[in-house]
Amino acid sequence: MARLLITVTALAALLSIAACDEIPGVSTSTTITKKSAPLTADGPAAPLAAVDSPDGAIQRAAAVVRVDPLPDQNAKLFGVGGGDPAMNGLDAHIAFFRSPAEGWAVYRIGDILDYTVLSTAPGRVDLDLRESTMDSATGQIGDRHRKVIVQWTVGADGAAPAAVTVTPAA
Incomplete structure (x- = not known):
């Protein structure tokens, strides 16, 4: 049963990443090819049932709209969609894998429009x-870019860090 839940959760996350191609202001590290000719059915259709979990894990997985693995770091950046996409709407995080039993250590970077990995x-x-800004005098929405350094010290034997810092950068 646990293996089925993990498989369904992974599938939901992948489907949400593929679906975000049509959400304005949200990008993914996944490229969807749209140049292929449509497939032709070759057998009967199999119906799928809507899936949910009592703890809401499937709904949280479906909210993931972006995933960027960090090579050789046992870590990934990811963004969860939600809120008003005109004023930010991508809740960005960095996560470090601890173990199958413990899952991920997750640290919130912030509510932004988008991020670019520079290095x-x-x-x-x-x-x-990239963040939305609001001019309180006029009510106009603008945007700005700010650069940050996200740092951590890897624990013993590659364990997840105990702390992560975000430092403004030029």
Whole structure:
């Protein structure tokens, strides 16, 4: 049963990543090819049932709209969609795998429009964050870019870090 739940959760996350191609302001590291000719059915259709889990894990997985693995870091950046996409709407996180029993150590970077990975190094990722701004006098929505350094010290034997920091950068 646990293996089925993991498989369904992974499938939901992959489907949500594929679906976000049509959400304005949200990008993924997955490229969807649209140049292929439509497939022709070759057998009977199999119906799928809507899936949910009592703890809401499937719904949370479906909210993932972007995933960027960090090579050789046992880590990934990911974004969860939600809220008003005109004013940010991508809740960005960095996560470090602990173990199958413990899952991931997850740290929230912030609510932004989008991020670009500028560079990576052991214990570090440099990001360009794109954020919505609101002019309180006029009510006009604008946007800005700010650069940050996300750093951590890897634990003993590659364990997840105990702390992560975000530092403004030029």
